Amino acid sequence: MTPGFRLSGRFAASVTKRRACPGRYADPIMGDYFQTLVDVQAGPDEAERLARDVLDWLVASGVVAAGRTDCVLGADLGHPPGPRADAVLDGEGYPSWRDLWTNGLDIATGRSVFDAGQGEPSAVSCPHCATTIELVDEGYELVREAWEPFGEAMTEWSEGRDGIIACPACTRAVEPAAWRWADDYFAFGHLGFTFWNWPPLRPEFVAEFTRRLAGHRTVLLDGKL
DSSP states (O other), rough: OTOOOOOOOOHHHHEEEEEEESTTOOOOOHHHEEEEEEEOOOTTTHHHHHHHHHHHHHHTTSSSSSSOOOOOOOOOOOBOOTTTTGGGGTTTTTTGGGGSSSSOEEEEEEEEEOOOOOOOOEEEEEEETTOOEEOTTTTTOOOOHHHHHHHHHHHHOOOOOOOEOOOOOOOOOGGGGEEEEEEGGGEEEEEEEEESOOOOHHHHHHHHHHHTTTTEEEEEEEEEE
């Protein structure tokens, strides 16, 4: 875990729930995988509405069920896969994903730092000048001087403040959600959709998903706990 950064409430709860439910996973040694589609432009005043609109579309399309069950991590209840979920997935080689206990959709609204779980962020790029800031050295050890302003920005974001960072190259101010993280390791936002243990989402599904989020910029995190 990156120094100076805590797991968000959702993923901290995920770890707790995993420990509280031994033996309920198809393969506890391998862990749980997730894909989180984050709307990084939705404001706090529109996140709930967008969440409802997208959920209505997913239910009507048969991608998820309307009812909620104990099928996700990080929340008490989530939406299990619907009868047509496989149509939006590149499911070759994933024949038994529906048999997993953790196989639902969790929709999170509210200010959050979404992360990819295991590992460390390796680099981040400025959206204005495209300069890349390396966050790890050749031995994949965190460069603390480079990481420190981003760690502080995450803490400020979690506390309800916008941690603006000036790009060290072009000096322009960059809002937290605007930074481009290598491998999409982090995403700042008020709305995220986490699919637990689903096979890879098809690109055309992600594109339509994004369109229904008012065409906002989205980030797809691919992670593991």
